[in-house]
Amino acid sequence: MIRVLHVIESLAAGGIETTFLNMLRAWRQDEPWAEHHVLAFAGGPLEAPYWEHADSLTITASQDELERAVLAPYDVVYFLFERCAFRLLPAVAAHSRAAIVYGKGYDMGGMFRLNDGLAWQPDESLMWGSDRTTFTTDDLSGGFDLPDSRRDVLGKAASIAPFLEMAEVYPFTANRVVCVANLHARKRLGDLVTAVARLRTEIPDVCVRFVGADDGHEAAKLMGLARELGMEGACELVGRRADVAADLQASRVFALPSACEGVPTAMLEAMAAARPVVMTDVGHIRGAVQDGVEGFIVPAGDVDALTARLRTLLTDPKLAATMGRAARSRVHVHDARLVAARLRKALEQTVERVASGVAA
Secondary structure (H helix, E strand, C coil): CCCEEEECCCCCCCCHHHHHHHHHHHHHCCCCCCEEEEECCCCCCCCHHHHHHHHHHEECHHHHHHHHHCCCCEEEEEECCEEEEEEHHHHHHHHCCCCCEEEEECCCCHHHHHHHHHCCCCHHHHHHHCCCEEEHHHHHCHHHHHHHHHHCCCCECCCCHCCCCCCCCCCCCCEEEECCCCCCHHHHHHHHHHHHHHCCCCCCEEEECCCCCCCCHHHHHHHHHHCCHHHHHHHHEECCCCCCCHHHHCCCCCEEEECCCCCCHHHHHHHCCCEEEECCCCCHHHHHEECCEEEECCCCHHHHHHHHHHHHHCCHHHHHHHHHHHHHHHHHEHHHHHHHHHHHHHHHHHHHHHHHHCCC
């Protein structure tokens, strides 16, 4: 049994932290193959489940304590965030015999590279200083110059099993659009408020529900816009929820008008719940959703297109149900158990290669 240290930035809910927690849970369901120790720079709402599924959890912001923790005897150190790797990978490379694996997901550097062609050169330094790099998608992997022997594409892990048993969209499903995302300006959530407001002249009972934590400013902006557009009572902000199944069940369509995304976990959960999705053409959305099959893809910032696609799904229950079923069928590849199995193989192979002295 190998000893693995997984290094993450925080125990915040959402993004890479939630994705990796899904994999820890999947590993716990299998026969033990490794000790999983987690080092986090900061705590957060996921602390309790991380304690439950990891063999140990260390939370510290002290550089001395971080270096002591990362230099303990491990077989492999897995860095899940570029900022964690910037701070600690040089120490591991210089003072530890552990294999080093760098996990490159859709952090800000990855999203800007994919969306805007911005090459953040220190990323390559981290990758060449590691024994292996894992990527979330083929598109992201293709943006970096590494030999195939030093890269693995894992896919985005989502805990979809609980959503697969949910009832699909029926004619009596409420005309509610749900958006599960932390409230932040880059999500362009005001576009969705505007689109739903436009639809109310044709579909008087349409409403929108936002599920996600406020960044301190966005909730007030959204509610102000809703009041300005006469959306009182038709725009709900319910805050962050640990379980979004009920919100998805009570909605006909999932929509996220973001200007910057990778592969949103909430979108995959909505697809597993057999909800059609309306997404913007950013990040790796097209790798997970086929426009016109599992839902629709519109240009970021195009409120007219967003409104039109929502209108189509809200006024055609049969189409909404058909797309929802297609979404459920397509999302299985993102099952956390499959992605966790790929990561296990990558970690074990890297440990074996480093131990044997075989160059990548």
